[in-house]
Amino acid sequence: MGCSTFIVAILVLVSLHGASCRMLAADAGKERYVRADLSQLTGCRRGQNQAGLASLKRYLNHFGYLDSEGADEFSDEFNEDLEAALRTYQLNFNLNASGVLDEPTVQKLIQPRCGVSDIVNGTNLMKSGRHRHIPGVGHFVMHYAFFAGMPRWPDSQRNLKYTFSTDNQQYGAEQLRSVFSAAFAKWAAVSPFQFAEASDGEVADLELAFYSGDHGDGRPFDGPGTVLAHAFAPTNGRLHFDADEAWLPDATGTNGMDLESVAVHEIGHLLGLGHSADINAIMYPSIGAGVRKVDPNSDDVQGIQVLYGSK
Missing domain, CATH: 3.40.390.10 (Collagenase (Catalytic Domain))
Structure with missing residues (x-):
């Protein structure tokens, strides 16, 4: 399926601030995301050049999946880096890791979500896959994650x-x-x-x-x-x-x-x-x-x- 015209709805500049959920974002260079009609990009794949892919890159950059190409320099080229970022996103959300903007991936991308990043400084927290064995019960894979440095409330504050x-x-x-x-x-x-x-x-x-x-x-x-x-x-x-x-x-x-x-x-x-x-x-x-x-x-x-x- 080819890509159709993509219209960006809103670009929002988000800066890092304090010891916040943005601790789970990567670096200060990864601070833009887009609210846009991503459904117009359904079917896009590596090698294509389509208006709107730059905004998708900003979205993936904001949530930690894609490194910055430089301030305001994201291109509309579906390159190798974007394909790799999409594969990681698809793995995190239990989708077919094809690297193609298929319909299930687009539907997940446009779903409302929390603003916390999924990847920090290249560390994919969502697929950490810690294993735990409970005798007599079996093995379990645990997917929970923490903020960088595991900040917590002190014992005196319960x-x-x-x-x-x-x-x-x-x-x-x-x-x-x-x-x-x-x-x-x-x-x-x-x-x-x-x-x-x-x-x-x-x-x-x-x-x-x-x-x-x-x-x-x-x-x-x-x-x-x-x-x-x-x-x-x-x-x-x-x-x-x-x-x-x-x-x-x-x-x-x-x-x-x-x-x-x-x-x-x-x-x-x-x-x-x-x-x-x-x-x-x-x-x-x-x-x-x-x-x-x-x-x-x-x-x-x-x-x-x-x-x-x-x-």
Whole structure:
């Protein structure tokens, strides 16, 4: 299949900032991503030159799959490096590692996802493939990952307080609190942590907020589409959601995004977890509209308990 005309929708410049989820991104040179109609590139393969491939390269660069060719110098050539980056992406997401932009790959690329990178400085965290043997049960492959340096909350902080620094126009205050209380409870059930909303005047460990576009942390949101939320590694404590997404308290079977599902994922980042290659894990990078996934699976539980021990 040939490539058709590709129209770039939005280019967003994202700069690295603080001890954040961007610790899982590669270097400061890998700081652009694109929200665009990638479906127009279906069928592209090595050797072709097609408008829009430069934007795809920026996307893959942003999530750690492709080294920078220089600031603003990504070309529209489907070269060997792009083919290799696509193969790695396809392996991470359990796709046919052909290096071709086939339909399943395009559908995964356009699926909403967390803004955390999958590869850091050439280290592919999603396919780390650690093995564990449980006597009498068998061998398991574990896909959980951590931030660089495995930052964690100190032993003295197991009762974390959270606060809402902005309102969300899609929810009343009580409904919003109910969703997040349920999300925090998922991690409290499998770790030593307890979570509670900070009272007036009380210092909070975690700050939750909804923002549109550029909101001052160097990582602007792109509107409905690619990046749903971003969080910061321990012990920064900030968690930001794109206010322009169609958030629903239960998005099952709809065109909206399930707020609790994304909240559980991002809280995992707040506690120190990176992304998992296990498609059933909470810490898997992407989630489709209308999908609800709120319960940590065995891979998530193993990861959080490596960091902090069992409940």
